[in-house]
Amino acid sequence: MPIYEYACSDCGKEFEALVRSGTTPECPECHSQSLEKKLSVFAAAGTGGGHSHSHAGPCGSCGHPNGPGSCALN
Numbered sequence: 662m663p664i665y666e667y668a669c670s671d672c673g674k675e676f677e678a679l680v681r682s683g684t685t686p687e688c689p690e691c692h693s694q695s696l697e698k699k700l701s702v703f704a705a706a707g708t709g710g711g712h713s714h715s716h717a718g719p720c721g722s723c724g725h726p727n728g729p730g731s732c733a734l735n
């Protein structure tokens with residue numbers, strides 16, 4: 662049974678949900694169904710679109726697309 666990761670478009674809550682065919686998950690915080698469906702938790706280990714820490718990007722150290730200093734927030 663697949664587990665998907667969602668981000669609520671209304672409140673920004675991120676959560677994981679088991680999704681069976683015919684069912685629609687909703688945000689556990691605000692019960693909105695305006696959700697951004699992400700890949701499985703296994704494929705979504707990184708955020709920001711980076712596929713590898715070895716990728717040379719604007720940050721110069723981690724390749725974070727938002728520019729220098731963005732990775733320091735983690």
Ligand SMILES: [Zn+2]
Pocket residue numbers: 669670671672673674688689690691692693
């Ligand atoms: Zn929400």
